[in-house]
Amino acid sequence: MKKLIGLLLAYCTALNTYAAQNEWMVIDSKVVEQQFKVKVLLPDSYQQTEQQLEGEAVKHYPVLYTRSSDRRLALLRAQMSWLSHVQFAPFFESIIVVLPEVTANGEMDKFAKASGSADRLAIEVYQKDVIPYIDQHFRTQPFRMIEGFSTAANQILSIFLQQPSLFNVYMAFSPALALDNSGIVKRFEQLELSTDYQYRALYLNLGSFDENSEPFEQLQMLFNQRLKDKLPGLVTYAEDLSQHNYLSGPVIGLVDAGEKLFADRFPAIEQFEQTGTNGVNRYFAQLKQKYGFEIDSQNTHIDLAYFYVSLKRFADAQNVMTALLKNEPQSIFLHTRLADVQKQSGNNTQAKETLKRGLNLAKQAENTEAVTYIKARIKELK
Structure with a gap:
C-alpha cells in the first residue's frame, strides 16, 4: 500500500x-x-525546491x-x-x-x-x-x-x-x-x-x-x-x-x-595552490558581482581537494572536503568524495567509516542507486 x-x-x-x-x-x-x-x-x-523545509533558503x-x-x-x-x-x-x-x-x-x-x-x-x-x-x-x-x-x-x-x-x-x-x-x-x-x-x-x-x-x-x-x-x-x-x-x-x-x-x-584550479579555500572564496565573491547572485563553488573546492592529493598534500585535501561536509552534513555525494580523498591519502580506515555514514544517509533517503554504489566502495576497502 x-x-x-x-x-x-x-x-x-x-x-x-x-x-x-x-x-x-x-x-x-x-x-x-x-x-x-x-x-x-x-x-x-522548481517544484521540488518549494517542498524544502521551513527556514531553508x-x-x-x-x-x-x-x-x-x-x-x-x-x-x-x-x-x-x-x-x-x-x-x-x-x-x-x-x-x-x-x-x-x-x-x-x-x-x-x-x-x-x-x-x-x-x-x-x-x-x-x-x-x-x-x-x-x-x-x-x-x-x-x-x-x-x-x-x-x-x-x-x-x-x-x-x-x-x-x-x-x-x-x-x-x-x-x-x-x-x-x-x-x-x-x-x-x-x-x-x-x-x-x-x-x-x-x-x-x-x-x-x-x-x-x-x-x-x-x-x-x-x-x-x-x-x-x-x-x-x-x-x-x-x-x-x-x-x-x-x-x-x-x-x-x-x-x-x-x-x-x-x-x-x-x-570553472576556474583553473592551479591558481589556488597557495591561496587554497580562501582564494576560491575570493574568486567566487568576484563572480557574484558579475552574475548578481552567488555561484556554487562546491565543484571547485572538490577539484582543489583532488589537486592537493596529486601534490601529496593529503592533510590539506582532507581539510577542504571536511569543511564542505560541515556545511552540508546530509550530503551523500560529499561523503563519497571525502572517502575517496581519504582512500587516496592512504587512510582506508577513515574512508570506510565515512562511507558507512554515507550509506546510512542513503538508506534513510531510500536512494537505492547510492546504496549500491557505496556498498561496492566499502567492499573494495576490505
Missing part, C-alpha cells in the same frame, strides 16, 4: 509539474492597449527569454535541461520564458520582422510588461539571458545596441543580417561603450546562408577590434558556424555560447 501511495503521489506531482511547466500567462500590457501571452517553462527542480533561478517558435521550443527546452542538470554543466538551471510577438502595425512577415521595424516597441513591452510580471510571479534571480534564431536573432542584436541593461547575456544564432534595414553593422561601428555594457555578454554566430557572410565578417572584426577588452566585464564572441547545416546553428551555437560565456564558473 505504501508503495502504491508513493507511485500515485509521484504521478500527481508529475502531472502538476507538466501543467506548471507548460503554462501560458496572459499579461495586460501597460504599453499598448492589448494583452500578451507568454509561455513559461519551469526547470525540473528556497532556490531562485536565472531566466532565459527566448524568441523561439513552438517548433524549436521543445528542442531548446531539452537542450537547456541537459546542459544544466548538474553543477559542472555549461548553463544554469533556468526558467524559460517565450516572449510574445510584438508588432508595430499588425502581423508582419519574416522580412519585416528582420528589418527591426518593431524593435523599439518590443523593448518597451519586454521592459515594462513581461519582465516585471515574470519577476513578480516566479522565483527569479537578477540574471536574465535572451536568445533568438534567424530573423528573431536580429532583434537580439538590436536590444543589445539600444537597451543593453535589459539582459545580462545576449545570444544571436544565425541572424538574418542581409534582411536588416536598421543598420546593425553601422550601429555597432558607432557604439559608445557606457557602464550599461559592463558585465554584459554577447554571442553571435554565422549560419550557412552566404548573403549573411559579409555583414557577419564586419561584425566579427568590430568585436575583435573595437569591443574586445575595451570595458571590464564586457564579453563578445562572433563564431563562424557556416560549415554546419543552417538548422544546426542554434543547436551547436547554444552549446558553444554556454561553454564560452560561462567558462569563468
Whole structure:
C-alpha cells in the first residue's frame, strides 16, 4: 500500500509539474492597449525546491527569454535541461520564458520582422510588461539571458545596441543580417561603450546562408577590434558556424555560447595552490558581482581537494572536503568524495567509516542507486 501511495503521489506531482511547466500567462500590457501571452517553462527542480523545509533558503533561478517558435521550443527546452542538470554543466538551471510577438502595425512577415521595424516597441513591452510580471510571479534571480534564431536573432542584436541593461547575456544564432534595414553593422561601428555594457555578454554566430557572410565578417572584426577588452566585464564572441547545416546553428551555437560565456564558473584550479579555500572564496565573491547572485563553488573546492592529493598534500585535501561536509552534513555525494580523498591519502580506515555514514544517509533517503554504489566502495576497502 505504501508503495502504491508513493507511485500515485509521484504521478500527481508529475502531472502538476507538466501543467506548471507548460503554462501560458496572459499579461495586460501597460504599453499598448492589448494583452500578451507568454509561455513559461519551469526547470525540473522548481517544484521540488518549494517542498524544502521551513527556514531553508528556497532556490531562485536565472531566466532565459527566448524568441523561439513552438517548433524549436521543445528542442531548446531539452537542450537547456541537459546542459544544466548538474553543477559542472555549461548553463544554469533556468526558467524559460517565450516572449510574445510584438508588432508595430499588425502581423508582419519574416522580412519585416528582420528589418527591426518593431524593435523599439518590443523593448518597451519586454521592459515594462513581461519582465516585471515574470519577476513578480516566479522565483527569479537578477540574471536574465535572451536568445533568438534567424530573423528573431536580429532583434537580439538590436536590444543589445539600444537597451543593453535589459539582459545580462545576449545570444544571436544565425541572424538574418542581409534582411536588416536598421543598420546593425553601422550601429555597432558607432557604439559608445557606457557602464550599461559592463558585465554584459554577447554571442553571435554565422549560419550557412552566404548573403549573411559579409555583414557577419564586419561584425566579427568590430568585436575583435573595437569591443574586445575595451570595458571590464564586457564579453563578445562572433563564431563562424557556416560549415554546419543552417538548422544546426542554434543547436551547436547554444552549446558553444554556454561553454564560452560561462567558462569563468570553472576556474583553473592551479591558481589556488597557495591561496587554497580562501582564494576560491575570493574568486567566487568576484563572480557574484558579475552574475548578481552567488555561484556554487562546491565543484571547485572538490577539484582543489583532488589537486592537493596529486601534490601529496593529503592533510590539506582532507581539510577542504571536511569543511564542505560541515556545511552540508546530509550530503551523500560529499561523503563519497571525502572517502575517496581519504582512500587516496592512504587512510582506508577513515574512508570506510565515512562511507558507512554515507550509506546510512542513503538508506534513510531510500536512494537505492547510492546504496549500491557505496556498498561496492566499502567492499573494495576490505
